[in-house]
Amino acid sequence: MISFEMPKPLVQTSTVVETVAKNMMRPVSRDMDENEHEIPWAYIEFMHTATKALGSSSMAPDETAEKKKEEDPEKKKRPPINYQRLMVMVEMLSWGDAGIYLCTPGGMLGAAAVSAAGTPEQKKRFLSRFTGKEPVFDAMAMTEPQAGSDTSAIRATAVLDEKTNEWILNGEKIFVTAGNKALVDSKGFIVVWASLDLEAGRAGIRSFVIEADTPGCKVTKMEEKMGIRASDTVSIVLQDCRVPYENILGSPTIEKSTKGYKGAMETFDATRPIVAASALGVARAALEFVQEKLAEEGIEIRYGLPRQKMSNLEREVIDMETQLRQAWLLTLKALWMADNKQSNGMVASMSKVKAGKVATVITQKAVELMGPVGYSREFLLEKWFRDAKINDIFEGTGQINLLVVARNILGYRGSQLR
Amino acid sequence: MYSFTPTEEQQMLLDAVKRYAEGDIRPAAREADEQSELPADLIEKGWELGILQASTPEDYNGFGDYSALTGVLAAEGLAYGDLAASLGVMTPNLFVLPILLAGTEEQKKELIPPVIEMEWKAYTAALIEPKFDFDPLDLQTTAVKKGDSILIDGEKTYVPYATDAEKFLIYANLDGITQAFIVPADAEGLIVGEKQKTLGIHAYPLYSLKLEKVKIPVSQQLGGAEGHPMESIQASWHIGLAALALGVAQAAYDYAIEYAKDREVFGVKVAQKQAIAFMLAEMGTDLEATRLLAWEAAWMLDEGKEGAYKQAFLAYNAAVDMVMMVTDRAVQILGGHGYIREHPVEMWMRNGRGFSTFIGLAMV
Numbered sequence: 055m056i057s058f059e060m061p062k063p064l065v066q067t068s069t070v071v072e073t074v075a076k077n078m079m080r081p082v083s084r085d086m087d088e089n090e091h092e093i094p095w096a097y098i099e100f101m102h103t104a105t106k107a108l109g110s111s112s113m114a115p116d117e118t119a120e121k122k123k124e125e126d127p128e129k130k131k132r133p134p135i136n137y138q139r140l141m142v143m144v145e146m147l148s149w150g151d152a153g154i155y156l157c158t159p160g161g162m163l164g165a166a167a168v169s170a171a172g173t174p175e176q177k178k179r180f181l182s183r184f185t186g187k188e189p190v191f192d193a194m195a196m197t198e199p200q201a202g203s204d205t206s207a208i209r210a211t212a213v214l215d216e217k218t219n220e221w222i223l224n225g226e227k228i229f230v231t232a233g234n235k236a237l238v239d240s241k242g243f244i245v246v247w248a249s250l251d252l253e254a255g256r257a258g259i260r261s262f263v264i265e266a267d268t269p270g271c272k273v274t275k276m277e278e279k280m281g282i283r284a285s286d287t288v289s290i291v292l293q294d295c296r297v298p299y300e301n302i303l304g305s306p307t308i309e310k311s312t313k314g315y316k317g318a319m320e321t322f323d324a325t326r327p328i329v330a331a332s333a334l335g336v337a338r339a340a341l342e343f344v345q346e347k348l349a350e351e352g353i354e355i356r357y358g359l360p361r362q363k364m365s366n367l368e369r370e371v372i373d374m375e376t377q378l379r380q381a382w383l384l385t386l387k388a389l390w391m392a393d394n395k396q397s398n399g400m401v402a403s404m405s406k407v408k409a410g411k412v413a414t415v416i417t418q419k420a421v422e423l424m425g426p427v428g429y430s431r432e433f434l435l436e437k438w439f440r441d442a443k444i445n446d447i448f449e450g451t452g453q454i455n456l457l458v459v460a461r462n463i464l465g466y467r468g469s470q471l472r
Numbered sequence: 473m474y475s476f477t478p479t480e481e482q483q484m485l486l487d488a489v490k491r492y493a494e495g496d497i498r499p500a501a502r503e504a505d506e507q508s509e510l511p512a513d514l515i516e517k518g519w520e521l522g523i524l525q526a527s528t529p530e531d532y533n534g535f536g537d538y539s540a541l542t543g544v545l546a547a548e549g550l551a552y553g554d555l556a557a558s559l560g561v562m563t564p565n566l567f568v569l570p571i572l573l574a575g576t577e578e579q580k581k582e583l584i585p586p587v588i589e590m591e592w593k594a595y596t597a598a599l600i601e602p603k604f605d606f607d608p609l610d611l612q613t614t615a616v617k618k619g620d621s622i623l624i625d626g627e628k629t630y631v632p633y634a635t636d637a638e639k640f641l642i643y644a645n646l647d648g649i650t651q652a653f654i655v656p657a658d659a660e661g662l663i664v665g666e667k668q669k670t671l672g673i674h675a676y677p678l679y680s681l682k683l684e685k686v687k688i689p690v691s692q693q694l695g696g697a698e699g700h701p702m703e704s705i706q707a708s709w710h711i712g713l714a715a716l717a718l719g720v721a722q723a724a725y726d727y728a729i730e731y732a733k734d735r736e737v738f739g740v741k742v743a744q745k746q747a748i749a750f751m752l753a754e755m756g757t758d759l760e761a762t763r764l765l766a767w768e769a770a771w772m773l774d775e776g777k778e779g780a781y782k783q784a785f786l787a788y789n790a791a792v793d794m795v796m797m798v799t800d801r802a803v804q805i806l807g808g809h810g811y812i813r814e815h816p817v818e819m820w821m822r823n824g825r826g827f828s829t830f831i832g833l834a835m836v
Contacts, residue, residue, distance in 0.1 A: 056482075056541060057475045058768045059775075133473050357785050358706060361828065362605040376786045380761035383768060387760075390474050404757040453750075460749035463756045464733060471744055 061135050068142050074100070075150025080434075083151045086284040087437050091276055093239060094154045094284055102159045102189035111184035112161030113143055137324065137389040141331040145382075148335025152441040153284030155332065156231060157191075160184045164192030164236070164245040166325060167261055171303040179300075180243060180263055191235035191242040195227035195290055203454040206256045210248040210292060214299070214306070221262060221302060223248055223270070223295040231448070233288035234273050241266045245303070246292065254308050263301045270295030281440030323402045326449055327388035330409035333445035334382050337413040340420040340438045341374050347424060370423060374416045381409040400462035403455040410446035410455070417442040476767075482542055488521055489549035493719075497553025504675035505819055510560045518550065518561035519592035524568060527836075532584040538572060540708065540770040543836025544715040548763075551719025555823040556675035558716055558834075563632050564588075565835045567595035567641050569708055570652055574700035583639075583654065594633035597641040597652075598681050599832030602629040608643070608650060608709075608831055609702065613683060615644035615653060615693075622646075622693060624653060624686040630833060634664045634679035641694070642683065643832070650702050652694040661686040672822035705835075707773055707781045710788035712834035714766040717791035717827050718759065724802035724820045725755050731806050748805055755798045762787070762794045770836075792827045799824035 060068075078097045086094055105112065147155040161169075161184050168180050183190045201207035210225025225248060227233075236242035243265045251258040264271050275289040348355065348367070355368050364372070384405040391398035417439040421428035428435045446452045461471050478486065496517055504510050523546045528534025536542075550558035564587050571583050587595050601612050613626025624644050631640075637657045643650055655662060665680035694700050729752060732743035742748050769787040772780035799821040803810035810817045 055475060055479045056477065056767055056771060057473060058771045059473060061473050135473075138474065357782050358609070358710075360605065360607050360831070363607055372786070372789055376765070376790045379768075379783075379786060380758075380765050380790055383764035384757070384761050386474060387476060387764060390476065401760070404760060407753070408757055408761055456750050456753045457746070459753035459757060460746075463729065463752060464743050464749060466744070466749075471746070471749055 061133075061138070064135060064139055064142050067139055068146060071143050071146040072149075074104075075146050079147070079150030079154050083154070083434055083437065084431075086151070086154060087281075090278060090283040091286060092284070093235070094157050097154055098157055098159050098189050105160055106185060109185075110160075111181055112165055113140055113158060134393040137327075137392045138386065140328060141385060141389045144328055144331040145335040145338070148332040149339045150335075151284065152332055152336050152438075152444075153282035155335075156282060156285035157235065159189035159191055159240075162192055162232070163194035163325060164243060164263075167194060167245045167303060168263065170324075171261065176263070176300065176303065180265075183241065183243075188240065190240045191232050193230050193233045193236040193242070193244045195230045195233065195244045195246045197229045198226060199228055203451055205247065205259070208247055208249055208259055209252070210246065211252065212248040212250055212260065212262060212302075215296070218296070219299045220296040221299065223262060223264070223292045223297065225292050227290040227292070229277070229448075230288050230290055232286060233290055234276060234286040237266045237271065237273055237290070244271075244290070246290075248292075250306065251308055258308050260306070261303045262297060263303065264292075264295060264297055268295060268297060280443060281437065282444050322450065323388075323397075323399050324392050326402045326406040326455065327385045327392070327398075329445060329449040330381065330385040330388070330405040333409040333413035333442065334378065334385060336438050336442045336445070337374075337378050337381075337409075337416040340417045340435060340442070341371075341378060343433070343435050343438075344371060344374070344420050344423055347427065367423065370419055374419060377408075377412045378416060381405065381412040384408050400459060403450070403458040403462070406450060407452055407455045407459060410452045413442040413445050476764075478545060482545055485521070485523070485526065485542065486545055486549055489523070489546050490552070492518055492521060493550055493553030497550070497557045501554035501557065501675075502813075502816060502819065504554070504556060506674075506813075508674045508677075510557055510675045510677070514557060515560045516592050518557065519564075521546075521561075523550075524562070524565055525588050528568065528572065528584060528588055532572070532580050533589055534584075538774075540711055540773040540836055541767065544711055544766055544770040547712060547715035547834070547836050548719040548722070551716040552723050553719075554675075555716060555720050555820075555826075556673040558719065559632065559673065559676045561592070562712075562834055562836075564592065564595045565712070566597035566632070566832070567639060569835045570597070570641055570694060570705050571654075573704040573708065574652075574695050576696040579654070579694070579696070593638050594636040595639055596632045596634065596637050597643070597832065598628040598631040598634070599643045600628065600630040600829075602627060602680070608706065611643060611645040611650055613642070613644040615646040615651060617646070617690065620690055621687050622653060622690055624655070624683045624688070626683050628681040628683070630668060630670075630678045630829075631664075631681045632679075632833065633677055634681055635677070637664075640681075642686075644683075646693075646699070649699070651699050652705070653688060654692040654694065655686060655688055659686050659688065670826070672819070672824075672826050703781045704773075707769075707784035708835040709831050710784040711766060711770050711773065712836040713827055713830055714762070714769070714784075714787040714791035715836055716834055717795035717824070718763050718766060720820055720824055721755075721759055721762075721795045721798040724799045724817055724824070725752070725759055727815075727817060727820075728752065728755070728802040728805040731809075742805070751801050751805060755801055758794045759798060762790045765790050795824040795827055 212221045212223050215222055236244050243263050246262050246264055249258045270293050272291050273288045274291045277287040355371050388398050388401040388405045421439045500514055525534045526536040527538045568587050571579055616623045640655045641652050642655045643652050661684040663682040668678040732748055735742045766787040769783035772783050802817040803821050
């Protein structure tokens, strides 16, 4: 039966996280933005303690815990909602502050890659650090100066030294979100994408775990950005960086097919709607700001009027509200499908396309409608305008996601629709 | 818990609707549009699917509970075949649903069974008025109470099947508030005018209607002497049109995909060009997003959730833009062929533009 009833546990999650967003994020939001590269330790410590208290290593769904539950026949079977919970949390935290949200400790994109492609030993070795005394971060290093959305153009290499049984990694990675926190500010790790054989193209690309303090792996630059300034974005140089043989995720043999590469791409099916959720949080913050300002001025939005009789303000606010809900529902469906182990590649990319676009348009419109109030740094709206834009860029630009959607609906492979 | 899966019963109804829409409506649609006439047997066949009957409680001789959600699912399925025929099949909804949603128990018992027990008959409604900024909550047509009677004066347009009507539900302004009144077709002063010629839905018979001191007993006000709220009726207009827009858009979208994957250009298929593929991706995305919003609004209405009326309006707001965008692009993707009446997309585009105007012409 079709239902849009939010499960009770998610309602609770939403309430709890809203308190965090209101009390620990919003009050420091402006300050963190003005002082780029300062680290929101109070928030980090709080979140670390909170997730630890829940017996969890991260906000992300814990596959092993899931399995345990499934094996326990005593426990009443409930529909899985882990990805939906993550959506609620990420949306609310991003409503608080999208930059600070990206500083959340615990397993994020790197851990997701380990969870998706790692062996049980690897999961234990790499993921146990998140439940320790100190907050720990991870990061995903994929983009290179000449390889953005086109990840098949990756030039970083991994060569096996058979004498020592170590991988030797060389190359340069850029735009690594939270790379500094993973490697410098904590004993975390990064997941690096590199080629075993440049001739083999996509089929040769694998991911490797590089832990903090590994010689030959160095953060060389911290970017200064338009928005999400609380979150660090770094360049990393790998120079004869040696990691144990066991740090490769997935099979080291290169097959003719691009199965390994495709497997890596599938992790995006889960992460793209999560980025969408973050975009939605920022957009909601902006929309609520507009609605509050209008209410203060005693301006009522009259729903149900024919467009011929609406004011421009009403038309715009109603459109913003409509589009935000549309994107929210697409995102929910993508993650509901992920929870129910349904193939969600198309809806996942749809949600990212829609949310990325909606968040940029809503924040832009909001600044426009709020005039000098919107443009002023006295309020957070102009910051949300800057924060929102990243969502149409990272985790696949709007255009790349549109390409994924198009291939899906047309049943085309990459070679048929470039 | 969230879920996006229809019930088994809903699925069975949807399968039947799909067979009818694809097997009966679609093949008849172009001819109906050209001839400006809907075949009566086509409408009767759609009526026999029992969509409205399934949404009418047993107390009024139906066989189910009212469900906006089931209505939305079925309406989309119908409109996938053709909009004019869907509106034809659903015309009695315009009479029955307001009574079901806002009528007195007596009115329900008296007025609903004769409609839903019989073959399809023209039970219809008159809402729209001939002015550009027509507003259902600010009507020019007036209703004035005089003793035990009500006098209705005004001018209506886009009144479906007015010449064949058994009974009308006529909306008028009573002391500044929109109210509906049950008016027999032979009422004195009720004058059916010209058949209206419109941009789209040529096959759907629409008429103008003049009301000159039409006199009815006070008991014929919907909801009785105390009248009725308009919110649930409005929501049903909004959600009904949103559902039909989904069907029209889905038809155009599917047609455009098929064409684009077949047509060669510069040595590849049209669909292999990003300019076309991206259009299709955006069409598919907005279609799905709008469908979810319409489902959510319908679900909220069924569950009596706070904000349901507003959500229905948002769904309509989304659908109006989505269906225009999708049908326009379908024509664009077919290029010159899209403009030729051999293909259905130009008809769908003309029909698509109507959703901003059709308030009051569909209910679920």
